Every structure is written in C-alpha cells, then in structure tokens.
Amino acid sequence: xxxxxxxxxxxxxxxxxxxxxxRLADHxxxxxxxxxxxxxxxxxxxxxxxxxxxxxYATLGGGKRLRAFLAIETAAMLGHAGIxxxxxxxxxxALHAYSLVHDDLPCMDDDDLRRGRPTVHRAWDEATAVLxxxxxQTFAFEILADPETHGDGAVRAxxxxxxxxxxxxAGMVGGQAIDLGAEGSDTPLDxxxxxxxxALKTGALIEVSAxxxxxxxxxxxxxxxxxxxxxxxxxxAFQIADDLLDVTGSVEETGKAVGxxxxxxxxxxxxxxxxxxxxxxxxxxxxxxxxHLAPFGGGATALAEAANFVIARRS
Numbered sequence: 213x214x215x216x217x218x219x220x221x222x223x224x225x226x227x228x229x230x231x232x233x234x235r236l237a238d239h240x241x242x243x244x245x246x247x248x249x250x251x252x253x254x255x256x257x258x259x260x261x262x263x264x265x266x267x268x269y270a271t272l273g274g275g276k277r278l279r280a281f282l283a284i285e286t287a288a289m290l291g292h293a294g295i296x297x298x299x300x301x302x303x304x305x306a307l308h309a310y311s312l313v314h315d316d317l318p319c320m321d322d323d324d325l326r327r328g329r330p331t332v333h334r335a336w337d338e339a340t341a342v343l344x345x346x347x348x349q350t351f352a353f354e355i356l357a358d359p360e361t362h363g364d365g366a367v368r369a370x371x372x373x374x375x376x377x378x379x380x381x382a383g384m385v386g387g388q389a390i391d392l393g394a395e396g397s398d399t400p401l402d403x404x405x406x407x408x409x410x411a412l413k414t415g416a417l418i419e420v421s422a423x424x425x426x427x428x429x430x431x432x433x434x435x436x437x438x439x440x441x442x443x444x445x446x447x448x449a450f451q452i453a454d455d456l457l458d459v460t461g462s463v464e465e466t467g468k469a470v471g472x473x474x475x476x477x478x479x480x481x482x483x484x485x486x487x488x489x490x491x492x493x494x495x496x497x498x499x500x501x502x503x504h505l506a507p508f509g510g511g512a513t514a515l516a517e518a519a520n521f522v523i524a525r526r527s
Contacts, residue, residue: 232517239284239301240277246302247271250355266336266344267351271309274327276525278450279304279421281518286425286439289511296361300371300424303355307379308417310348313341315388349379362428371427378420387413394478401479407448414454415447422446422515435508442504442515449497450522452490455480457526459487494523 251271252264280301287297316323316331317338324334333341355361356371377383390409394401401409422443426436459482482490498519505512 232514232521235514236276236278236281236518236521239281240275242298243277243280243284243301243305244272246298247305250302251351262336262340263343263347266332266340267347269335270313270332270344271306271348274329275305275308277301277305278518278522279308279418282418282421282443282446282515283425283428285514285518286422287429288425289508289515290426290429290431290435292425292429294428296428297425299355299358299361300428301421303352303361303371303375304417304421304424306348306355307352307375310345310352311379311384311388311417313345313348317341320388320392356424367427367430371424374420374423374427378416383412383416383420384414387411387416391478400483403481403484406479406481406484410448410451411444414451415444418447418450419443438504438507442501442519445497445501445504446519446522449494449501449519452481452494452497453523453525455482456487456490456494458482491523498523 248268251268254264254268255261256264280298283301283304284297287293287300312326313332315321316326317333323331325331329335331341332344336344352375353372356375357368359365359368361371362368379385381389387409390401390405391413394405394409419440420443422439423436426439431439458480480490481493484490485493501519502516505516
C-alpha cells in the first residue's frame with residue numbers, strides 16, 4: 213500500500229477521542245440508515261406485507277453492527293470513505309440477519325428470544341421466518357451487485373463471490389451443519405473440530421466483512437491477506453467470548469437465552485480449556501489480531517480496538 217493511501221487511512225481514523233464505543237455507534241447509525249432506505253417499505257398484499265415487516269423487524273433496530281464496522285473501518289484504513297463501504301456493511305448485516313432468523317427456527321437452535329425481542333418465527337410464524345430469511349439473503353447480494361456499491365463490475369462480482377463463499381457450504385452454512393451434527397453425538401468434537409466449526413459458522417462472515425472493505429477500497433493482495441489474518445483471529449476470539457457469555461452471562465445482558473450450549477451437549481473451548489483457559493485464549497487471539505495490523509500503522513487503531521472490544525463485551 214502506498215504512502216498516500218496510508219496517510220489517508222491515518223487521517224480517516226485519527227479521531228478516536230470520543231472512544232471506540234462512540235465510533236461503533238456512529239457506524240451502526242449510518243448503516244441502519246442505509247438498510248432502512250434499501251429494505252422494502254412496509255405494506256403490500258397480505259402475505260407480502262407480513263414478509264416485508266418481518267424483514268425489517270429482523271434487520272433494523274438491533275445489534276452492534278460489528279460486521280459492518282469491520283467493512284467500513286477497513287475501507288477507511290485503506291483511504292476509502294465512500295458509500296461503497298457503507299453498502300458493503302449493509303450487505304453483510306442483511307446476510308447476518310438472515311442467518312439469525314434461520315438459526316432461531318425450531319428445526320435449528322429453537323430460540324424464542326433474539327436481541328431482547330421475540331424471534332421472527334415467534335413474532336410471526338415459521339413460514340414467514342423462512343421466507344424473510346430467504347429474502348434477506350438475496351437482498352445482501354442485490355446490494356453488492358448494484359453499481360452504487362462500486363463502478364467496476366469486476367469488483368462487484370468479486371464482492372458477491374467472496375460473500376457467497378463465506379456464507380455457503382464452505383462457510384457459515386457448513387459450520388451450522390457441523391454444529392447440528394455434533395449435537396448429542398457420542399463423540400464430542402475435539403479442539404480441532406471446535407476450531408473448524410467456529411471458523412466456518414462465525415469466523416467466515418466476520419473475516420469476509422473486513423475483506424469486503426478491502427476489496428471496495430482497491431487494496432493490493434498483500435494487504436488483503438493481512439486483513440484476512442486479522443479478521444480470522446478476531447472471529448475466533450469473538451466466538452470464544454460468545455461461548456463464555458453462554459456460561460457466565462444472563463438473559464438481561466445478552467438479550468437471548470444462555471446455558472444452551474451445555475444443554476444441547478455442544479463442545480466449546482470453555483468445555484475444553486475451562487473458563488479461565490478460554491479467556492486466556494481469547495485474549496491471545498485479540499493480541500494476534502492486532503499484531504496483523506502493525507503494517508498499517510496508526511490508521512488501524514479502530515480495528516485494533518475492535519479486537520479488545522469483542523472479548524470484553526457482555527452482550
């Protein structure tokens with residue numbers, strides 16, 4: 213990456229005086245606005261109206277938008293602060309919302325609460341939840357494929373390809389399949405199996421979120437590889453923190469049911485390493501993530517802070 217791009221990145225992320233949480237909230241509001249404008253407006257025929265309302269319910273008004281933050285901050289670090297990064301963030305949040313809607317279904321994790329509210333299949337019904345998830349998945353690719361995201365069709369195609377790879381059988385969906393297959397198994401997953409499950413189910417979408425920001429910014433391949441390495445370590449730390457919250461958190465803090473992993477017989481790093489061992493591993497991964505950003509200098513401050521944020525959060 214050239215000196216001009218590094219200077220622009222430093223300028224784009226220099227103002228951290230308001231604190232990381234404020235920066236995260238600012239990006240969340242910006243992405244919320246994009247999603248609100250792009251999602252189908254409420255109304256329409258009877259079934260259509262329910263679908264649109266469920267899509268908006270699942271996507272708007274909740275969550276920290278960490279994945280969008282990664283896309284936006286990565287692009288800013290590389291000197292790009294245009295609408296393309298915001299749209300990449302909106303796309304990955306739409307796809308994340310679809311995954312949560314489907315994960316909560318009775319045939320998957322069977323959850324009644326998400327972000328402190330009834331899950332979509334409880335607020336509506338299972339059929340509406342399936343269709344809302346389906347629509348949000350395709351909506352994500354619609355955002356990326358639109359010329360508003362990037363003027364170069366080859367870049368848009370790569371954005372779509374990478375999100376598809378990260379969210380399909382070789383990514384998030386594959387991880388969910390491993391997770392379901394491990395439930396109630398006589399042979400619990402070992403450390404290598406847990407790492408693979410989490411890298412696919414959670415890590416792949418976190419990793420591609422940062423990568424989309426790099427791609428829309430036109431980063432060279434060497435920088436993209438560094439960003440992938442950063443986000444891979446971040447994703448693993450994020451999931452370990454989630455596993456710890458399932459053991460040590462409360463419904464009031466997390467906005468969802470806790471203690472479900474043990475109840476379902478799921479193996480996690482908390483089971484394998486113990487609570488303190490899992491905390492130590494998460495902290496080491498946060499340091500590793502930050503180390504991958506060293507070549508980007510001060511422009512990577514916000515992304516480095518994200519690594520500490522994911523292991524300290526309580527929701």
